[in-house]
Amino acid sequence: MMLSKFSGKNIQISPTAIIGQNVRIGDNAIIYDNVEIGDNTVICNDCVIGEPLNDYYGNEEQYSNPITKIGADSLIRSHTIIYAGSQIGHHFQTGHRVTIRENMSIGSHCSIGTLGDLQGCSELGNYCRLHSNVHIGQHSKLGNFVFVYPYVVFTNDPTPPSDICIGPTVGDFSQIATGSVLLPGVKIGEHCLVGAGSVVTKNVADFQLVAGNPGRFIKDVREIVDRVTGENHYPWPYHFDRNMPWENVGFEKWLKNSDSQIVMDGLLRGG
């Protein structure tokens, strides 16, 4: 390339930020106080990392920015804003213009698509993938290997407006398809599939496919067949391995590995 994304123009880095080895930072990026960035991570142009919380505007001089951690080997695409006070594991990726509010706990190998809007105070396990334009309300909890497709919203106020805030919970391996809304406090089990455009008003048991508005039980996901092969597709880890830790190993074999338990227990974070 004749023109680099990393020409070093207009970058601001707080003297209290801790930047790992071989980190690249794009033009116009800002790294605020008390941000810690792991080795080999790329922060693209126009990103804001450690965005000060609302208290900042009231008293800039006395304000102290909470610690923000982003793990190693991550790629934060341009115009992403990550507020101060979140802990994010390694191999993290964002699309463009992602907004992540404070007090998020995000495992390793997670990705958040373009325009994603995480409202803070929520937990994501390891290997979660949020596609474009997903909105996660406060106090949501996602397990490991939870994939969320475009324009899904996790809500949290059962009688709006109120001071009650109870987010949805989604178990390991579950898939929430495009444009669905999860109502406040719903619990979705493991290996579930929520069909596109569903409004989930009730809890969903393990292995259920639900769809519709309101969402209704359709069938066991283990009865769904692949359009191309005609074979059962779920549980999907047996049939999909791109960028998964069982890639080229097989899910069954990986489950027996010593490190799979660390991933499934959500303990990958520090790695």
Next chain:
Amino acid sequence: MMLSKFSGKNIQISPTAIIGQNVRIGDNAIIYDNVEIGDNTVICNDCVIGEPLNDYYGNEEQYSNPITKIGADSLIRSHTIIYAGSQIGHHFQTGHRVTIRENMSIGSHCSIGTLGDLQGCSELGNYCRLHSNVHIGQHSKLGNFVFVYPYVVFTNDPTPPSDICIGPTVGDFSQIATGSVLLPGVKIGEHCLVGAGSVVTKNVADFQLVAGNPGRFIKDVREIVDRVTGENHYPWPYHFDRNMPWENVGFEKWLKNSDSQIVMDGLLRGG
């Protein structure tokens, strides 16, 4: 903070802009011609205030930018674009990356969440709250204390594409929950609740809960109980007061105050 959001870098302010006392303007912000900003307002980094209208591109030299007013004590978060030609009251707040087109009339104490997209030529009363990613088509009209939740869309063309443009109308205190679509010209009364994921095709009378696709009358909102207390929650102003003018006073008592009539008549704008 060791690093300030207001270091004065790359700010451009038109000589015809009128900036109030104690206004702070973030790095890379642009304030175009004929913008008026009230006292104590904060314009964060990378905001564009008074964005020129489409005519500008045809003839930059002869183009005259309409007046844009943003009231006192407002907080415009980063990367927000507000077109020229809108009037916005005091105590206005935006999230990040909000886009507000021309000829909007917005009351006082309103807020527009991250990624909000207001298409212009619409009216919001006082104390309206639009959460993240709400889309307001042209010629919509929202009363006072109308709260709109994420990914709601107000539409305006009954037979697309056509030259007819009739936006929805929403009465005082009504709540439009996540992911709902209001069809062109629907009139929603006062104290209504539109359930998440609804497609509202018909008018909704005062105090009605509607839900579903198409939206159907479910019950009177006064029959809905709070999940925690088990008591009736609506009309909500009797049970929710955070940042409302009746905070610590009580709704009933506030209604009898001399200034409540000014708020309810939508006359707070100049204050």
Next chain:
Amino acid sequence: MMLSKFSGKNIQISPTAIIGQNVRIGDNAIIYDNVEIGDNTVICNDCVIGEPLNDYYGNEEQYSNPITKIGADSLIRSHTIIYAGSQIGHHFQTGHRVTIRENMSIGSHCSIGTLGDLQGCSELGNYCRLHSNVHIGQHSKLGNFVFVYPYVVFTNDPTPPSDICIGPTVGDFSQIATGSVLLPGVKIGEHCLVGAGSVVTKNVADFQLVAGNPGRFIKDVREIVDRVTGENHYPWPYHFDRNMPWENVGFEKWLKNSDSQIVMDGLLRGG
């Protein structure tokens, strides 16, 4: 205007970019390697044209940016990101903060609204209009004069997650109304209308109106009447001509013109 959008500040243009006559480029814009921009086109402030693909991050020095073409007389509004490797016709317009990934083929006279998110590897014919916040998954195909309204999503994975990727197809003149989701591989004919909030799970024949979740056949679009005139509105080209090539000519007469066949064959691109 006292303050110009084109003051020439912080612009970066690769020496391998080819910029047409009378092109204006806004402040802070970046034009990467091998971008070709047609005459009279306006690139507004903070746009990124020819954004390098993911391979760039692995080996910046050996990376070669694919060719990106944007036709003449286009207007790219601020903060739009267009990846390298797309071909876009003349008279193209975007709203703000649009994201267009690689390997898109977009005809002439198309527009993409604010926050639009085109995931790449898809085709749009001529005169397509995508309103705000439309998401087009990979391997989608839109004909000519297809209008897509806010918050519509084109999906492509029938059994998520899988390696199957089959996008929807939409025929000439069809209209996809607000908040609809098109499921993977659905084929929508010509002159169709998909009602707001629909989840389209099955193919739709020419001239059908479908609506609901799941989408169901409602009636022939030729039975739909205009709310104002009370007359049939569809096929809409007989009743709507704003910015259409038959403006002030009439659809019937235009169809008989020699150049209408070029438009309908999707061959306008080079013009």
